[in-house]
Amino acid sequence: MMESLRTSSIFLLSYLKRILEKVNGIDGRLERIETIGKRERVCSGNGLVGCCEVPEVRVSVVGFEEAVREVKMLVVSGGEQVVVVSAPGGCGKTTLAKIVCHDEDVTGMFKDNIFFVTASKAPNLKVIIERLFEHRGFKVPEFQTDEDAIYQLESMFKRTGANPILLFLDDVWSGLESLIEKMTIQIPEIKILVTSRIVFPRFKKSTYKLKLLSYKDAMALFRHSAFPQDGSSSIPDDLVDKIVRGCGGFPLALEVVGRSLCGKPKEIWKRTLKEWSQGESIFSSKSNKEILTHLQTSLNSLEERYMDCFLDLAAFPEDQRIPATALIDMWVGLNLDEDGGGAIANLLELSTRSLLDVVVTRKDASEISSYYNEHFVTQHDLLRELAIHQCSLELIDKRKRLIIEIEGNDFPRWWIEREQHLFCARLVSISTDEKFSSNWHDIQLPEVEVLVLNIQARNYTLPQFLEKMDQLKVLIITNYGFSSSEIHSIPLLGYLSSLKRIRFEHVLISSIGDSILKLRNLRKISFIMCEIAEAFRKCTISVPDVLPNLSEIVIDYCNDLVEFPLCLCEIRSLEELSITNCHELVTIGEDFGKLENLKVLRLHGCTELLELPESIGSLKKLNFLDMSDCIRLSKLPGQMGDLCGLREIHMRGCWGLSELPLSVKDLVHLKDVMSDEETAYLWQHFQIYLKNLELHVDKEDVNLDWLHLGFELTLEECEE
Template identity: 50%
Template sequence: MAAGNVGGAFLGAVFGEVLKVVTDAIHKAYKFKSELEELKSTLESITPTLQEIEKLNGVLDIPERETAKLRKEMIKGAKLVRQSSKMKRFCFFNRVNYADKIIKLKKSIESFCNVNLQTQMARDNKRILLGVDSMVKMLSINEKGVGVSNRVEIDGPCSVPDSLASTPGLDVPMKELRTELLKDDGMQVIVVSAPGGAGKTTLIKKLCADDQVKEKFQENIFFVTVSKTPDVMVIVKRILQHKNTEVLAFQTDEAAINDLERLLKSIGQAILLVLDDVWSESVVQKFKLELPNYKILVTSRSVFPQFGSGYQLKPLNDEAAMILFRSSVTPQDGKLSFVYEDLAKKILRVCKGSPLALTVVGRLLREEPAAVWQNTVKEWDQGKSIFISGTELLVCLRSSLDALDEEVKECYLDLGSFPEDQRIPITALIDMWMELYECVEDGLSAITKLHKLSNRNLVNLFIARKDASDDGYYNDHFVLQHDLLRELIIHQSMSESIERTKRLIIDISENKFPKWWSERKTNPIHARLLSISTDEKFSSCWYELNAPEVEVVVLNLRTTKYTLPNFMENMGKLKVLIVTNHGFLPAELSNFSILGSLSISNLKRIRLEHVSIPSFGVQMSNLQKISLVMCNVGQAFKNSNFQISDAFPNLLEFEIDYCNDLEELPVGLCDIVSLKKLSITNCHKLSTLPEGIGKLVNLEELRLASCTELSELPEMVTELSNLKLLDISECLSISELPTQIGKLRNLETLCMRGCSSCELPQSIMELESLNEVKCDEETACEWEPYKIFLKKLKVEVLKEDINLNWLRKRHF
């Protein structure tokens, strides 16, 4: 709609002026053209309604107090847009500041119309008043023998908003949702969840406009936008007004819901309540009613597992993403020239299938020359964040983070320390968080936080064996973060200056260090977490880095040879080191001796994955836990001059997983009497345990799962008087338990899945503390006669529920 078509009343004049200013500014704007176009679109969409309100106000002689606040907003808006149009191109921070203000202005107008003014409701009420006034006049005139009839079509306040004509990538989700929605015996509550900007609202608008859905629910589809601060009484009032029902003043939410239930019962037909943008499941719970043919369709950034599995909307595939991007850039025909097409493919990789990102970036680049496209792609390749270009995208996704409580949010931001498209071991996160946030020892606090993040659609959890975590074993649990949200994490983490940021996350391509680092111009860095990711061409030539406050270092590498940086020697507060090789071959790790420096004597936890260790050869007296995953350790452990008890005299936990060259345990391991947890799993060449294992008098957990060549448990295992858990699952070569295993009087849990050929000695009747045996069905039968003697014993038959999807990202 052109600016000149706005009505002549005062509010209309203000709107006309702002529209004119915005239209002029769009042609002058350099970077936030998309924000101005969004503002223009918002103004044009609500202008006809506000025009009608003003006309009806005049007819009905109603004061314009309703729109006074809006007029003030628009006057300020005109001033803001004029200022922004004069801004110089190179003023980056001012540009971002103005873009934020323009978006806030747009949202303020929308909020005023949707919540305060409730534009459509006001318009409808005025139409009704005008209709009543006309009827009175008509009756008066009819007494004189003259009649007049006018019919006005009215949209209710809970009408379904118009859906987009083109919705690429949503046909399959809509078909699946429609099938569930039309089931008479299906779930009453269907939750469609996905991160912000994924297209949830677009999907349900399209669904509500579907012919089959409309045929079933007819005029009984109520569409309500809930948002972060829902008011149940207001929602109910809107539904009642939608059905032209008398609205009373409610004192409580319960009273409102009671009135709603009476209304819905009186309808006597299929009813669909759409609750869009729900942030808390408690709101949905209030609208659950025991009514036949009553469905509630919910969209949320959270999963809400109490309502069932729901439907998680996935990112767009490449084909659908390209269609949406083209239509955002060229809305007339959705076609791009050859020059732009190649650049568009690169842009799609950055947008990660997010409809909002594709739309925002598309509008940003609309009508821009190829040089601007090329520069945008180049800036992204050099590490510039997409969120600088798409402020609206930043506002949308950042709200997901802002909704988290502070501790969970901090943990979530730590996930940016790990590379894109790589699964993050939960055990690595536990190591980090126990030292950064003092999480409880058994990892339950960390797992709880990850479940919260998973329910918010911020991460995906992968669990290889569902029963594995019951006893605190998380080695086969992984997290995958969403790519675009990882970009947001890094953007948020780097929003402060390098010197003051809590997390310093650095990506190094080839040997191109960040300018601030290579020029060595920074003051001491105060980050607590340092993450450095390097590629296949990195030469391990390091610049110095002064970071004395770092407590956690995460090194992500891809080269076959890697040198630990010397600057770690000056990290006096370092507590956790995580080194992960994401390349195909194991990386030979050198300069390991630096970890023995007296200045980093606080180091407590080391996790090494997919690396080759020529020798430890260093003493770390305060080290409490070491984890070796898919490492080549044979050479280091066979070194006759090396005793692990000398290197790690106060070790509490030792984990070795998938180390295929491990044939025997390192010399001196049985002399670390402080050891409480020993886990040697999936090491198929390990055939024997040392007799001296009985010296580990403080050992509480011994895990030997899937060591398929291990032929026996030495009798000295029965000397482990404090042992509470023994896991020999899938140790296929063990034919019998030690004859005196009954001496393990503190043993509480015995895991022996896949050990059906293992004989049980009579002494197991003396395991007085044994509460649980986890095994397969055949082994369970062997335990049945002993339940008479072991009164507390519960034998749990574990089903084969192994999930191997996680193997796709592991290296062998």
């Protein structure tokens, strides 16, 4: 009887863990989804879920107590439907609003009907409402007009319950106030919390003007940044006083300037004050002029490599998480870094100076050597503005970085007037919105080495001037729109003879031509959240020496991929392959063994993968294997023991494995196995053969409190 109960308990626990892993898998995807703003997309039956959660506050907060009380009263009162927090950039508007949204009185009133959306300079109400449908997990309708979108939103809210609704619109610019008013008229249950640098006359009655910090609070925040140990220092009080007063009560300026002076001798402090007294800025806003002048002098202490890193961040849109791997591609492609480690070190250095934040979304990512797919960078939009300002100090045809933003089809006048003029930029970033028609004007960019295309339109044609970029080494194409962008004119890439790295994110690629397969200098290609399965199905290798120098392929969150593309098995130069978080991947064919030079294989998060091919034993050079969270993986190949070069295995969450093949005793060079308690026991019988093996067990506490959701399991279901 006891044995029967024990067996049933094991079945039940196993089943519950599989459910928990599914839930955790969704959570992981949602973390990754946050990184791409409006691109957030999960391939599931009902669309997106959880993409509009209000972010937590991760910075030091000083002097906001009164402001929180007053804004909270405006939000929870039955008065005006729209509450606006207004202040210049760098004052902490967003931080204040986040604190309010996480206040227990506010969450008690609105429950789970609190939504966060970052607006844009070119507001689009339909895009905002699409994201709210995503968040609730509903299929997104095709909205005909703004009015139709609001009507559909009202219907969706009525279906989800009777609680009032709080919509937090962050960083709203002029042009959206009329749309906000339409929404409040049609949906009386909604309350909208807005942060903006602008004071909107329509909402003047319910506008809270966030004041700058008092001298006392400013001093406390500054000391926290400049003297992080205990707030004391040998710097004379009069110097500290002048610096604090010079920051004018702006929280962002106090943090950035404080970090830049941290640990510096008093001579540097005196020089900073002198520079402030002479500083000039081209910005018209008096408040922005003051803060940007002070922030600009804070950059003077940066070494050249850190300054370049800071300026390169301007190539990506504001209010978006920047993948660290995109930055690494830029810098490795330009021979400024070897393996990404230097890039991460640079980012962490800038983070210590409050010039950006580094976010890691996978808890064990730091344990995996040279793996940075879960590292992201965020940056205050005012700091991005500062970087763009720094880039624009040179004449336009002499700039090293050219940052171009196109609204609709309105190209900058200088572009149209100088079509045949040569520009000297090495890095070019071109951002277009959903209205862009891909009707390109010509431009001469003979020296460009990095091209970043930030897109939103559902159909996007690559510019014809690509074929003249003989020096281009890195191409990054990222879609920030709601739906995947289909990329046209892919054969143009065949002209890029110097190209080393290509990165596609959230795009649809319908075909891969022979012209790309002939790129002799290509080292790495990445597909992130892309639709690529059809392109690979059509691909037949017809060139004898396919991609002879391609050493790395990254395929991440590509949920239309069901089987590993056979054509990729012909790329004999491949050394590193990452197929991660591809939740529909089921099979990997036996041709996989042709990848004889493969050294690193990552398969983590492929939750439907059933088994590895027997031919994996042919990969004699493989030294690293990560199959963590492959929860359906039921067995390992009998040829595992033939992996004579294997040094490290990651297999946390491989709960479907009940045994290891006997041949693993031959993995005499295996040194590290990263496991959990559920799979660690599998190695116990082999440790007598593997003298160098170190078993690292993650003792994760499995919390089953979520069972209150009401799962009803029969014994038959558990045994299944």
